Each structure stands twice: as structure tokens, then as C-alpha cells.
Amino acid sequence: MNAQALHGHLDALLLAVLERGALHGYAIIEALRARSDGLLDLPTGTVYPALRRLERAGHVVSAWSTVNGRERRTYELTDAGRRALADQRTGWREFSATVGRFLDSGHPSTASS
Amino acid sequence: MNAQALHGHLDALLLAVLERGALHGYAIIEALRARSDGLLDLPTGTVYPALRRLERAGHVVSAWSTVNGRERRTYELTDAGRRALADQRTGWREFSATVGRFLDSGHPSTASS
């Protein structure tokens, strides 16, 4: 499940990660991987453009911070970003409930992972 | 939520609807709308091509049935389609659990619908 199906939810995921505190791009990727047990292993070519989209949209702001003489662009949620995240959460719940009505039913089979 | 976010799950939805019995294209659209309380209102231009993709993939078979002199192409799940649906269900559960880990947390707020 290499994020092929993320369509439309990538931004929400990024905002959710940043909700816990500002991070730079690479750290965001690592956070996603860690918090998803390695299921979400997004390439930089996916995340960096997405972050810039979010910045253009005003959902995050970025700043260069120099750590160990290493330039890292740290992204932080804006107020609008927080609102957007709330919206995305609502949208996600609606979406997953709707699709789940068709796909969660049937044979539960699994039960445990 | 006009299905912008369906990406990758449309096929699964269609298979799930057909699981309950063969239907023609238009009826599938109505079934989706009905079973989702109107949230899933897919245009024909989305559903018809998808059904033909599913047929090319061997997940459904279609047959013309003439009802009142009206030609209706009725789609039916194949065995492979049933297997595909099971796979899609698994994929959906994994996906929704993973994304949900980021988006379902936070403020549950809802409680009632």
C-alpha cells in the first residue's frame, strides 16, 4: 500500500503530522513512516511539492533553520491550516464512513492484524 | 464529497454493489446513491467507463437485456470479481486504518449524527 490510494488525503496527512509540532520535510516523511508502522513510506518527490502547495494555500508557513550548519526548511501549521485540518478530518470521516458502508461490511474475516 | 476522493476505490465500490446481484449501469448509480444517503452521486461518465474497465479485467460480465424494448446492459460479478472484491476490502481496511490513525484521532466531536 505505497500511498497509491492517498489521493486527496495527502494534504490532510501532512497537516495532521504537523499538528503535533513544526517539522522539516525529511522529518515529516519519517514521522509518517513511524506512525504508520512503515506502511506510509512517501518519496520526497511526493512530500516536498505537497508542502509547497500547502504553503501556497496558506496552511503552513516555512522558515529556514540552520541546524549544525545544515539548512533545513521547517514547516509549521498556520491558523488556517488548523482549520483546514479540521475540515479534512470531517471530510475523511464522511468519506470513510460512506465507503466503509460498502466495503467494511461482508466478511470481517480478519479480526486481528 | 462528490467522489473526488474515491481514487482507487471506485472499482471496489462497484464490485460491492454488484455483490448483491446483477444490475445495469444506471441502476448501479442509483444503488450507490441510495445506499450512501445521496452522498455518492456518480455521473454516468464515471461509472460506465469504470464498468467496462472491470469487464476488461474479467471482474464482471455484461449482457444486453431488453426490457420494454429498452436495451439495458446488465453487469454481473464473476468469480474473479468476487476474489478481487475480497482483496479490495482488505486493501480498504488497511488504508482506512492507516489514514484513520492520523485523521480519526483528535477531536471526536461528532458523537451523534
Next chain:
DNA sequence: TCCGACAAGTAGCGTTCCTACCTATGAACG
């Protein structure tokens, strides 16, 4: 007869994400 609802279909487009590259810094190693 003409119009609207049903039914199927097609063409072209925009969004979204991925693959594959490129650049640059700092540390380790020879």
C-alpha cells in the same frame, strides 16, 4: 408531435501522486 426522463456511451481535461533525476552539506574513511 415535441419534450423530458431514462439509459448508454465517448472525448477531453484537470488533479493528484509517483518515478527518476539533480543539488548540496556534513561526517567518516582512506
Next chain:
DNA sequence: CGTTCATAGGTAGGAACGCTACTTGTCGGA
């Protein structure tokens, strides 16, 4: 001192997916 690796950021191009808009055709009612 130069090479190589891991970290970190970035871009270009393309593929997949679904949407909008349009077309065709039948049937029933005004």
C-alpha cells in the same frame, strides 16, 4: 585532501483516475 555515504531539499515529466460536457436513442405524457 578527496571520495563516498546519509541527510535534506528540489524539479521535470508522466501515468492514473475520475469529472464535465456532449451525443445517441427509446419511451411516455402533454
